[in-house]
Amino acid sequence: MIIRLEGVEKSFGTQKVLNGIDLSIPEGRTTVIVGASGQGKSVLIKHMLGLLRADCGRVLVNGLDIAAMNKKQLKETRTKFGVLFQGAALFDSITVFDNVALPLRERTHMTKIQIRKKVLEKLSLLDLDGVDQKYPAQLSGGMKKRVGLARALVLEPRIVFLDEPTTGLDVKRSQEIYRLFHRTQAQFGYTAVIVSHDAPKIFKLADYIALIADKKIQGCLSPEDFQLSDNPYIKAFVEETMGSIYISGTDRS
Amino acid sequence: MKWLEELGANIIELVAQMGRMTVFLLRCICNLLIPPYNLSHIMQQIHFIGAASVFVIIFTGAFTGMVLGLQGYYSLSQFGSEAALGSAVGLSLIRELGPVLTALMVTGRAGSAICAEIGIMRNSEQIDALECMAIDPFRYLMVPKFLAGIICLPLLTSIFDVVGILGGFVVGVNLLGVNEGSYFHGMYKSVVWKDIYMGLVKSLCFGILIIWICASKGFFLHLEKSGGFGAEGVSRATTSAVVLSSVSILVWDYLITSMML
Numbered sequence: 001m002i003i004r005l006e007g008v009e010k011s012f013g014t015q016k017v018l019n020g021i022d023l024s025i026p027e028g029r030t031t032v033i034v035g036a037s038g039q040g041k042s043v044l045i046k047h048m049l050g051l052l053r054a055d056c057g058r059v060l061v062n063g064l065d066i067a068a069m070n071k072k073q074l075k076e077t078r079t080k081f082g083v084l085f086q087g088a089a090l091f092d093s094i095t096v097f098d099n100v101a102l103p104l105r106e107r108t109h110m111t112k113i114q115i116r117k118k119v120l121e122k123l124s125l126l127d128l129d130g131v132d133q134k135y136p137a138q139l140s141g142g143m144k145k146r147v148g149l150a151r152a153l154v155l156e157p158r159i160v161f162l163d164e165p166t167t168g169l170d171v172k173r174s175q176e177i178y179r180l181f182h183r184t185q186a187q188f189g190y191t192a193v194i195v196s197h198d199a200p201k202i203f204k205l206a207d208y209i210a211l212i213a214d215k216k217i218q219g220c221l222s223p224e225d226f227q228l229s230d231n232p233y234i235k236a237f238v239e240e241t242m243g244s245i246y247i248s249g250t251d252r253s
Numbered sequence: 254m255k256w257l258e259e260l261g262a263n264i265i266e267l268v269a270q271m272g273r274m275t276v277f278l279l280r281c282i283c284n285l286l287i288p289p290y291n292l293s294h295i296m297q298q299i300h301f302i303g304a305a306s307v308f309v310i311i312f313t314g315a316f317t318g319m320v321l322g323l324q325g326y327y328s329l330s331q332f333g334s335e336a337a338l339g340s341a342v343g344l345s346l347i348r349e350l351g352p353v354l355t356a357l358m359v360t361g362r363a364g365s366a367i368c369a370e371i372g373i374m375r376n377s378e379q380i381d382a383l384e385c386m387a388i389d390p391f392r393y394l395m396v397p398k399f400l401a402g403i404i405c406l407p408l409l410t411s412i413f414d415v416v417g418i419l420g421g422f423v424v425g426v427n428l429l430g431v432n433e434g435s436y437f438h439g440m441y442k443s444v445v446w447k448d449i450y451m452g453l454v455k456s457l458c459f460g461i462l463i464i465w466i467c468a469s470k471g472f473f474l475h476l477e478k479s480g481g482f483g484a485e486g487v488s489r490a491t492t493s494a495v496v497l498s499s500v501s502i503l504v505w506d507y508l509i510t511s512m513m514l
């Protein structure tokens with residue numbers, strides 16, 4: 001277990017968003033977090049990143065409580081992270097190229113030429129040739145997402161957190177991105193935590209699926225078990241997203 | 254009892270804000286002392302805070318000096334001591350007006366921009382993104398700004414002083430007919446190294462003060478009690494940063510003067 005959440009609770013003012021989250025993210029696997037909009041998926045990810053502090057409970061990364069880490073440990077931990085925010089969070093006063101190059105410049109000792117090669121390679125992998133000199137404000141929503149993705153993956157992280165990586169992308173592009181994840185994960189064996197509304201397509205990519213509903217994780221199961229689960233929330237979710245297949249299956253029985 | 258509650262909440266908020274701003278300053282200073290420095294970022298900030306302010310500083314410096322020449326001449330001529338105009342203009346510029354007015358101009362021009370820039374970065378999760386990339390925002394964002402402030406303010410103040418003295422010269426000597434020799438001679442005699450030193454120390458402190466207040470207001474935008482949301486949150490933080498840093502400049506000016514005199 002590379003990340004473990006134990007009884008995490010979080011309120012904003014009087015609104016309780018997370019109420020006793022228990023979740024384990026296994027190393028080297030892809031865990032997909034699903035759930036309706038506004039259920040606290042992004043908040044959950046921010047707890048794993050150490051950007052938000054739990055009111056109650058613990059978030060363990062590599063066995064260490066992220067809230068209790070000192071600056072050095074936190075930095076050490078985060079060097080293994082690659083993060084895509086829901087809003088992409090690109091640096092809007094520098095170009096796309098500089099955005100993707102920034103982690104390389106600040107964190108590695110690569111030469112200018114090496115950085116250039118690597119950045120252009122990542123950009124073209126995400127079908128972003130020719131936009132490297134544009135500013136984030138000059139890109140479409142889906143392009144911003146892909147630049148954010150390129151930036152998250154450029155340092156070959158050990159754990160990637162992707163908050164809705166394919167939202168705002170067309171079907172073909174999102175398929176390509178899923179294929180890319182599949183390929184790169186097989187290659188590098190990183191751990192992935194993906195928040196997605198793209199069920200049931202995302203089930204193909206997932207090793208585990210966690211549903212967040214009613215402020216809790218209703219289950220973190222393999223896709224097969226997930227579809228057969230008895231949990232009423234999971235059942236309802238599966239019915240909604242896979243509608244026809246599921247219902248026709250039960251009709252016959 | 255409601256007002257008591259509110260008073261208490263405000264005091265707690267004030268103490269919390271002072272606490273986090275102090276921690277902010279300490280973290281900046283710690284990072285400031287540890288190399289390596291990113292030269293290109295520092296140059297960029299020096300350009301923005303310093304070079305781009307030169308024109309404004311020359312302009313305000315010239316007119317301040319001119320008005321000093323005018324006012325000084327009329328006050329001094331009542332006692333028949335027009336000859337002291339040079340020393341009056343020189344001393345008041347070098348000791349007080351140069352550092353203070355330069356700092357106020359830089360606050361208006363660069364301080365507000367720094368607060369807005371950092372505030373927008375905070376609002377759009379860019380600072381969170383930096384942290385998640387294991388890039389220290391203090392090192393990446395704040396150190397170049399602080400260094401630029403420390404380098405630029407004394408230089409800008411010197412420019413202000415020189416231009417102001419020339420402005421006083423133009424009005425006093427060329428327009429009002431004070432003797433040229435006595436203008437500069439009076440200045441040579443009365444301005445000593447301690448005056449210049451005091452002016453430079455002041456401007457150095459103001460440089461740190463401006464960057465500190467403006468950057469930390471933007472950095473802690475999300476913790477503002479009135480809510481640092483969206484464009485309005487940024488504009489409110491910018492306004493309060495400019496007000497706070499202008500007031501602090503004047504307060505600090507008094508404190509430094511009383512300590513160094």
Ligand SMILES: Nc1ncnc2c1ncn2[C@@H]1O[C@H](COP(=O)(O)OP(=O)(O)OP(=O)(O)O)[C@@H](O)[C@H]1O
Pocket residue numbers: 012017035036037038039040041042043044086
């Ligand atoms: N900084 C914040 N301050 C106050 N409330 C917040 C904050 N961030 C999130 N919330 C609240 O927490 C709840 C969960 O938000 P979150 O962004 O995690 O939803 P989500 O599951 O990611 O939804 P979506 O799928 O639409 O992205 C929402 O009701 C939101 O109003």
Ligand SMILES: [Mg+2]
Pocket residue numbers: 041042043086163
């Ligand atoms: Mg979200």
